Amino acid sequence: MRIASYNVENLFDRAKVFNDDARGAHQDVIDAYAEISKLFEKVEYSAADKARMLELLATLDLLKDDDGQFALLRQIRGQLIRRPRDREKPKEIVAEGRGDWVGWVELKTEAVDETAMVLTGRVIFDVSADVIGVVEAESRPVLTMFQDFMAKKFDLAPPYAHVMLIDGNDQRGIDVAIGTKQDYDIVSMRSHVDDLMANGERVFSRDCPEFIVQTPSGARIVFLVNHFKSKFGGNDPSSQAKRRAQAEAVAGIYRRLQGEGMLNVVVLGDLNDTPDSDVLAPLLADTDLADVSRHERFTDFEFNANTGDRGIGTFGTGRDKDKIDYILLSPALFAKIARGGIFRKGAWTASGRWKVYPELTAEKHAASDHHLIWVDIDL
Structure with missing residues (x-):
């Protein structure tokens, strides 16, 4: 049985600011988006907050209008900014806090x-x-349309008879999903979108759905698919605290499953941090889940570098410091690993560290910034 995890970075539509031929050319827009999104969530806006919002809106090309080159300001209810008709008069943030308006900036x-x-x-x-x-x-419709489109292009049968996605908490509609082949039935689903932290905020940025899959042999495996809080826009204390809370929550779900007698559990997805990070410790160090990349049979990850590391990274350069995507297995499954690796042919490399598809001649053609991680289990 082969299990894989892949961050596809959206299939049909991606943020315009990321699609520029010169990757990173608009980092100021990306940083402004991340910063203003955090400012918007404050209960009260100080004078300094309001002044900074105006600066960031200018960077986002949203100071004069809600429709900028790379971003939109959504003002659903209430008002954030007043723009006098007299252009000589200054723009003003009129909302006093998060409770005064409903809206956001979206890319x-x-x-x-x-x-x-x-x-x-x-x-x-x-x-x-x-x-x-x-x-x-x-x-889910996009996933099914995508595989139907690709099946016709390659003249193959659609690989995944069962595709499931539960809407999560991300306002941009970026979610986690699962696909299983014909004889791997999804027999149960459970969402955790409403799980809360101590401060009353939802713990998961997207969701941590539990999918119970029955294999052809009749074995049942629980898959917990995750996408932890990103470092996008910076790795400040609030970002780290969010990822740690998510790691603790997933660890708690795993312990509950253990208590219910579930021996076969897989935690997989983009955890947005490295194995040595403190924020992932509740999951990687404080449970008996094991990272497949640590197994002696995890060897299929072609990587040429004179850096002294294994090259098991799953993002960007592929070096160990870029390991952020995971497949974690419970002991019963980890003991049955036959082999595993990282598939990089769709990821851009300017230095020739791995082989790529012939069509991948420019960074904009990359399938994703992430590299697919996989493992085979004798089950």
């Missing part, structure tokens, strides 16, 4: 480069996992 999207979309499909089809956890999927 504009545009169609994914066609080559990138095709290569995303090739990665998934070539790995051909029996069960795959998908991170950053737009919706």
